[in-house]
Amino acid sequence: MHRLGKWFPWFMAALSGVMWFTSCPPFPFWPMAWVAMLPLLWVIRDATPRRAFHLGWVTGFVAAGGGFPWITDLIIRHGHLPAVVAWFIYSLYTLYQGLIFALIAWGVRRLAVDWPRVPLWVAVPGVSVAVEFVFPLVFPWYMAITQGFVPTSIQIAEITGPTGVTALLVMSASLVFEVVQAARARRRPSGWLALPLAILVAVLGWSSWRLGQVRSTMDGRPKMGVAMIQPNIGINSGKTRYFGEHQIVVHQRLSQEAERLALTGAIPRLDLLVWSESSYPYPMERTRTSDYEDPPQRMDFRRIKRGFTTPLLMGATTISREAEDADAYNSAQLLDREGRILGRYDKNWLLVFGEYIPFYDYMPFLHDFFRSANMSNMKRGTRMFTLDMATADTTAGPIPVRFGPLICYEDILPDFGRRAAKAGPNILVNATNDAWFGATQEPWQHLALAVFRSVETRLPMVRNVNVGVSTFIQPTGELGTTAPAQDPPVNPDAGLHPVRFMESLEKAQVRPVDGSPGLFRLDVWPDGYVVYSLVPVMPASETFYVRFGDVFAWLCLLLTAFGVGFLPGRQRFLALRERFFRKGSRNA
Numbered sequence: 001m002h003r004l005g006k007w008f009p010w011f012m013a014a015l016s017g018v019m020w021f022t023s024c025p026p027f028p029f030w031p032m033a034w035v036a037m038l039p040l041l042w043v044i045r046d047a048t049p050r051r052a053f054h055l056g057w058v059t060g061f062v063a064a065g066g067g068f069p070w071i072t073d074l075i076i077r078h079g080h081l082p083a084v085v086a087w088f089i090y091s092l093y094t095l096y097q098g099l100i101f102a103l104i105a106w107g108v109r110r111l112a113v114d115w116p117r118v119p120l121w122v123a124v125p126g127v128s129v130a131v132e133f134v135f136p137l138v139f140p141w142y143m144a145i146t147q148g149f150v151p152t153s154i155q156i157a158e159i160t161g162p163t164g165v166t167a168l169l170v171m172s173a174s175l176v177f178e179v180v181q182a183a184r185a186r187r188r189p190s191g192w193l194a195l196p197l198a199i200l201v202a203v204l205g206w207s208s209w210r211l212g213q214v215r216s217t218m219d220g221r222p223k224m225g226v227a228m229i230q231p232n233i234g235i236n237s238g239k240t241r242y243f244g245e246h247q248i249v250v251h252q253r254l255s256q257e258a259e260r261l262a263l264t265g266a267i268p269r270l271d272l273l274v275w276s277e278s279s280y281p282y283p284m285e286r287t288r289t290s291d292y293e294d295p296p297q298r299m300d301f302r303r304i305k306r307g308f309t310t311p312l313l314m315g316a317t318t319i320s321r322e323a324e325d326a327d328a329y330n331s332a333q334l335l336d337r338e339g340r341i342l343g344r345y346d347k348n349w350l351l352v353f354g355e356y357i358p359f360y361d362y363m364p365f366l367h368d369f370f371r372s373a374n375m376s377n378m379k380r381g382t383r384m385f386t387l388d389m390a391t392a393d394t395t396a397g398p399i400p401v402r403f404g405p406l407i408c409y410e411d412i413l414p415d416f417g418r419r420a421a422k423a424g425p426n427i428l429v430n431a432t433n434d435a436w437f438g439a440t441q442e443p444w445q446h447l448a449l450a451v452f453r454s455v456e457t458r459l460p461m462v463r464n465v466n467v468g469v470s471t472f473i474q475p476t477g478e479l480g481t482t483a484p485a486q487d488p489p490v491n492p493d494a495g496l497h498p499v500r501f502m503e504s505l506e507k508a509q510v511r512p513v514d515g516s517p518g519l520f521r522l523d524v525w526p527d528g529y530v531v532y533s534l535v536p537v538m539p540a541s542e543t544f545y546v547r548f549g550d551v552f553a554w555l556c557l558l559l560t561a562f563g564v565g566f567l568p569g570r571q572r573f574l575a576l577r578e579r580f581f582r583k584g585s586r587n588a
Contacts, residue, residue, distance in 0.1 A: 009043040013055040016040040017062025017101075023146040024067050026444040030153075033146035037124065037173035038180075040105060045181075049109040056105025060098025068094070070440035078235075078436055097141070103131045110564045118563070121174040121196040125167035130560035132166055133553040138352065140412055140449065142166050148448025151477045155207035157455040159544045160552040161414050167556075168203060171196050214458060214476045221536040222396035224427070225269035226472070227258040227310075228464040230276070230529040234488030235435045244281030245301045245498035246491065249505060250528060251275055255308040257510045258530045261520065266512070267532045270310055271393040276466040277315035277408055277433040280304065283328065286318045291339030301498055309337045311389065313403060315431040317378075318344065327379045330355060332405040332431055334387040343388060346381025347407040349416060356380070384419045387429075394537055401537055404459070406430040411463065412446065417453035418549060424540035428453065428461040435467045435488060443469045443485035451477045456545045460535050472533040481518035483529040491525055 019036035022029050040059045044052040071093060075086035107127035111118055132142045144165035147153035156164040175196045182189040231250045255273050262270035282302050292303040305312065311334070318331040330347040350356040357363075360377045392401035404425030410416050411430040420428060430450065434443050447469045454461045454473040461473040467488055472480030493501060510520035510530050518532040 009047075009055055010058055012039040012043045013058040014062045017059040018066065020059070020063040020143070020146070021066035024441075024445065025145070025148060025448045026441055030146050030150055033143065033169050034172040035176055036146075037128075037170050038177055040101070041108075041120070041124070041173060041177045042180075044105050044109055045177075047109055049106045049113065052109040053102045053106040057095075057098050057102035059105070060101030061094050062098075063101065064094040064097040065090075067441070067445075068097075070437055070442045073438075073440060074436055097137065100131055100135050103135070104128050107131065107560060107564055111560075114565075115563055119190075119192060120178060121171050121193070123563075124174045125171045126556045126563075127560050128170045129163045129167050129553055129556040133163060133550065133557055139409065140414070143169055144452070145445065145448050148451045148477075149479070151211055152204060152207050154452065154455055154477050155210045156203055157452050157477075157545065158210070158458065161456060161545050161550055162449075162452045163550065163553040163556070167552075168200060172200060175200070211476050218460075218475060218536045218538070221538060222394040222399060223534040223536050224271040224392060224394050224401065225262070225267060226272045226274060226462055226533060226535045227255075227261075227267070227270055228274045228276075228462065228470050228483075228529075228531040229254045229258070229279070230464065230466065230468055230470045230483045230531055231279070232467050232486060232488050232526045232528045233435070234438075234467065235278075235433075240491070240494045242494070242496065242498050242501070246494070246496075246501055247279075247281045248301060248304075249498065249502050250522075250526060251279055252306045252308065253502075253505045253508060254510065254522060254528050254530055255310070255312070257508075257520070257522070258532070259308050259310060261510070261530065261532070266520075267518070268534065269393075269395070270532075273308070273310045273312045274429060274431070274462055274464045275312065275314035276464045276470075277330070277332075277431040278317070278435075279314055279431070279466065280316035283317050283319045283326075284331075284333075286320045286329070286344070289341055291335060291341075299499065305335065305339050311336050311392070313387065313405070313429055313431075315407065315433075318346075328376070329379050329381065330407055331381075332387070332407055332429070334389070334403065336389070343386075345385065345387060345405040345407075346379070347410065348381045348384060349410050349413060350378055350380050351409065384416075384423050386423050386425045392537075395534070399537070402426050402540065404428045406453075406461075408432050409446070411453055411461070412449040414452065414456065415549070417456055418546050420453075421457040421459065421542065421546040425459060426537045426540055427535055428457070428459050430461055430463040432463070432465040434465050434485070437485075438467065438487040439485045443467075447471065451479075456543060458541070458543055459538050462535060464531075468529075470529065470531045472531075472535060475536070475538060480533045481516065481531050483519060483531045486527075489526055493525070 016039040019032050023033035023036055044055055072086040072090045075081050076083055104127050108123050111123045142162045144162035147165055154165050178193055179189050229251055233247050258270055261267045291305050292300050294300050313334050316331055316333055318329045319326045332345045334342045336342055355376050355378045357377045386402040386404055388402050390400050391398040402425045404420040437443055451473055454475055455477040458475045460475055463473055464470050468483050468485035471482040508522055508524045510522050513519040513521050520530040522528045
């Protein structure tokens with residue numbers, strides 16, 4: 001029994017980690033997040049800060065370990081490393097990310113020792129938000145991800161960003177902990193616990209009211225008929241001879257089918273097509289102002305708009321040959337009906353080692369190696385701006401519409417979402433390539449993080465991912481028509497000449513997917529989707545979060561840093577406090 005008691009705290013810490021990762025997408029157990037911190041709080045209630053750190057690290061290690069197993073698959077499939085090496089790297093990663101919970105547990109206990117009068121329902125949210133806010137990660141993560149598909153839980157993000165949702169989750173667990181503690185001690189809970197309960201009820205009640213208000217605004221706005229093309233084509237097949245030609249032909253055929261759906265009345269209207277990141281397989285010169293044209297008596301497969309005329313927003317690699325080595329950019333381009341390029345946006349936040357190599361210019365002796373290893377060193381964009389259509393077709397007639405482009409993981413960066421919103425768009429458009437991950441947890445986690453950008457900015461997001469999940473995110477955070485993530489199927493005609501491949505697709509059609517209005521699937525390889533919805537053209541405006549940013553997170557950080565001793569003046573304040581209480585006790 002003694003031996004079991006010795007391991008009980010570690011078991012409870014691990015249980016807390018299990019509760020956290022099973023409440024994250026794609027698992028459906030999101031309600032568990034409201035009490036997931038409870039087992040950890042229970043076992044650190046009397047622990048020293050050091051022991052609390054170790055118990056919290058177990059929670060974090062289990063939470064990260066269960067939440068990101070797709071990392072090993074990524075390393076094995078695309079890093080071509082043995083499984084043993086992949087799992088070792090993954091273990092190091094989970095140990096690192098697990099430090100988030102370790103620091104939270106340490107901070108909570110440090111505050112309990114130095115500031116015993118600070119209630120737990122204040123300390124835990126404050127420390128949790130502070131740690132999440134400053135902890136460095138390549139891909140941002142926060143506990144709020146568990147509520148990404150629960151609109152009522154996340155409306156506060158319009159004011160606080162995702163950290164406000166994190167605060168609500170851990171405040172709820174702290175409240176339950178205090179009630180259970182009182183019950184075990186057979187005493188009445190403190191009357192002060194009515195305050196966190198009132199906060200939770202007030203925020204969730206306001207969220208329900210705000211949902212209805214935003215929906216009403218959406219209903220009264222002009223709408224564009226938008227079709228996203230999700231081709232379901234992977235990246236490994238890029239080694240085949242005709243990969244690029246087949247890819248562009250599939251995009252063109254699906255785009256033609258989208259126009260056919262509009263002509264036959266299967267969809268009410270079609271005003272914009274969206275292709276994903278990396279959808280265009282050829283490097284495109286930045287000096288071009290329009291689409292390619294076919295030369296006499298043959299086809300130029302670099303031509304983008306073939307067989308359709310709808311305006312198109314697409315991802316492409318663009319190059320500038322002014323430098324000795326052609327500079328490449330990860331870009332999004334907007335083309336009008338005639339194929340003229342109306343605007344081009346270059347990705348600002350490049351993925352380290354995936355899109356750029358740190359200190360590349362200082363290592364010229366390694367440039368040949370990087371090229372032989374197919375390692376990219378793209379140039380980053382330096383400005384955030386909109387791609388504009390002066391006369392876009394909508395349900396209210398031709399009006400100006402401004403699109404805010406976000407490429408790949410720019411849609412999970414709260415600060416970048418604010419920058420995009422400040423440029424004044426009416427609709428956010430995210431073009432993403434998640435072919436690296438296939439039908440794993442990652443596409444759903446990526447989407448759950450992206451949902452917050454629409455709530456923070458009160459703008460719809462057209463989110464097109466080449467292998468899913470493609471969806472329309474409403475300004476409320478609710479999801480519209482959605483195409484699932486899937487592993488790209490193998491092309492049975494990979495060696496077929498592009499002209500013959502184009503001919504083989506001429507009779508291919510998309511067919512409605514049962515139970516999914518607006519979703520249509522191609523009946524031949526690669527089983528691609530047309531994902532359709534009417535998208536509201538929202539007014540360009542700034543929410544509290546867009547205008548003022550992470551005020552709530554900064555406040556939590558400053559108070560936590562002071563409380564745990566990371567800010568000057570704390571010792572003097574503690575001494576004055578001690579003198580004050582001693583004087584008061586003598587007078588009494």
